[in-house]
Amino acid sequence: MKILLIVLLVAAIALGILGFLIKAALWLAFIGIVLFVGTIAFWVLRSKWNSRGQEIESR
DSSP: OHHHHHHHHHHHHHHHHHHHHSGGGHHHHHHHHHHHHHHHHHHHHHHHHHHHHHHHHHO
């Protein structure tokens, strides 16, 4: 799962850079930014969920 998230981050960065380089395709930059932020948010939430599960199991 970690590899998938890294691939999504790289794809989002690539879309963002491509969108800013090609002004006609500026919408690609917005899609890249949204994907980047969404992937980071998912990654953070998932790590919090996993740490909570480990805390409950250790009690």
